[in-house]
Amino acid sequence: MLIQIGEALQDNSLIVTLNSVGWMAATLEIVHYFGMFVLVGSIAIVDLRVMGLAGQQYSATKIAQRLFPWMWAGLALNFLSGFLMFAGIAASYIPDSTFRMKMSVILAAVVFGIIVQWKVPAWDKSAGMPMWAKLIAAVSLLLWVGAILAGNEVPALSGLG
Amino acid sequence: MDSSVVTFGNWLQNRSFALAVATSDWAYPFVQATHFTGLSLWVGTTVATDLSLLGMGNQYQSPLQLFNVLFVWNWIGFCIAVLGGFLLFSASAATYLINPAFLTKLGILIPLGLMLHILIQQKIRVWGQQPQTPRVARIAGLVELLFWISVVTAAVSIPYFG
Numbered sequence: 001m002l003i004q005i006g007e008a009l010q011d012n013s014l015i016v017t018l019n020s021v022g023w024m025a026a027t028l029e030i031v032h033y034f035g036m037f038v039l040v041g042s043i044a045i046v047d048l049r050v051m052g053l054a055g056q057q058y059s060a061t062k063i064a065q066r067l068f069p070w071m072w073a074g075l076a077l078n079f080l081s082g083f084l085m086f087a088g089i090a091a092s093y094i095p096d097s098t099f100r101m102k103m104s105v106i107l108a109a110v111v112f113g114i115i116v117q118w119k120v121p122a123w124d125k126s127a128g129m130p131m132w133a134k135l136i137a138a139v140s141l142l143l144w145v146g147a148i149l150a151g152n153e154v155p156a157l158s159g160l161g
Numbered sequence: 162m163d164s165s166v167v168t169f170g171n172w173l174q175n176r177s178f179a180l181a182v183a184t185s186d187w188a189y190p191f192v193q194a195t196h197f198t199g200l201s202l203w204v205g206t207t208v209a210t211d212l213s214l215l216g217m218g219n220q221y222q223s224p225l226q227l228f229n230v231l232f233v234w235n236w237i238g239f240c241i242a243v244l245g246g247f248l249l250f251s252a253s254a255a256t257y258l259i260n261p262a263f264l265t266k267l268g269i270l271i272p273l274g275l276m277l278h279i280l281i282q283q284k285i286r287v288w289g290q291q292p293q294t295p296r297v298a299r300i301a302g303l304v305e306l307l308f309w310i311s312v313v314t315a316a317v318s319i320p321y322f323g
Contacts, residue, residue: 022321029317034204034310036197041205045234055230058222063230066221070209148197152190 006090019088028081035077040144042071043113050116050129050137060129064120071113089160098157102150109143116140170255179251189252196245202238204309206231207278214285214294214302224289224298232282262322266315274308281305 009015018024046064048054055063086093093099116137123133155161173179182188210231213224250257257263281301288298 026314026317026321030310030313033197033200033317034313037201037204037313038208039205040198040201041203041238042209044202045206045209045231048234049230054234058226058230062221063227066213066218066227067209069218070205070212074205144201145194145198148201149190149194152193152197156186156190 002094003091006092006094009087009090012087015084015087018084025085028085031077031081032085035074035079035081036148037074038070039074039078040148042067042074043116043144044141046071046116046120047137047141050120050123051134051141052129059124061121061124064117068117071117075110085161092160096154096158096160098150098154099160102147102154105143105147105150109140109147112136112140112143166258167255170258173251173254176251178248179254182248183252192245192248192252194245196242196249199238199241199243199245202234203242204238204313206235206238207309208306210235210281210285211302211306214281214288214298215306216292216294216299219292219294223292224294225285226289228282228285228289256323257319260319260322262315262318266312266319270308270312270315274305274312277301277305277308 018028045054046060046067049056049058049060049063119133119136123129174183182192210224210228213219213227218227284298284301288294288301294302
């Protein structure tokens with residue numbers, strides 16, 4: 001079933017064009033990397049602030065309010081370009097265990113990102129960040145580094161992409 | 162000149178650390194991840210500063226206050242990116258040294274981008290005090306944003322020339 005959807009995706013003429021014309025394929029990669037840098041850079045600073053390692057003289061809520069829009073914008077760019085590249089060889093990616101691992105790590109990282117965004121105003125009210133807030137922020141940061149590593153493992157281990 | 166550059170590249174890629182990166186099954190993705198994690202910090206914090214200079218998101222903090230939060234991690238990201246990048250480069254130095262996209266990236270775009278970046282970091286102490294930034298600051302922010310997009314473009318183009 002999933003494989004059939006994958007085959008339909010990768011036979012779509014727009015998807016084929018986007019992935020086979022040199023400058024279009026390169027543009028997808030550029031958007032994917034640039035979106036990832038903005039996404040991970042923004043959430044990393046909020047995580048580091050919660051962990052007590054950045055901008056301690058400023059309110060964590062203000063830093064989060066300012067950076068989370070860029071995190072979501074980066075995620076949108078990263079996801080859209082990533083989906084279009086995935087679609088180009090979807091039937092091969094779908095059953096691949098490394099690709100599935102990458103998607104799982106990203107899903108977990110997004111969930112932790114949402115928790116941090118949701119909880120920062122409450123954490124900010126207590127004197128000094130609660131210990132478990134720092135722990136959640138550290139896990140969020142590690143998951144994003146893990147997502148980057150998993151992304152590099154897909155071509156390294158599966159030969160896809 | 163060409164031959165001495167290639168000689169240097171061959172010498173570098175035969176160092177034991179470079180061979181380890183190039184030939185180990187597991188090391189290469191880790192080194193790539195180091196490069197990209199550093200770049201996320203460097204580009205992410207740089208883009209946030211540039212967007213702030215463009216006047217975006219300044220209802221929460223002035224550009225200078227944001228910059229004070231980001232500054233240290235901006236340069237930590239740069240150092241991590243350079244470390245990972247150097248290891249990736251040394252794994253196949255002789256090939257990179259004759260690649261036009263790599264040479265454009267490292268020889269032209271990054272030096273110019275760094276000069277602009279440092280200039281902005283000097284000037285933001287004046288430009289960034291108020292939420293409303295002067296026109297010159299907005300132009301500088303936009304130009305730097307486009308500059309780092311062009312660096313990513315050159316980097317992505319490297320395999321297309323290889």
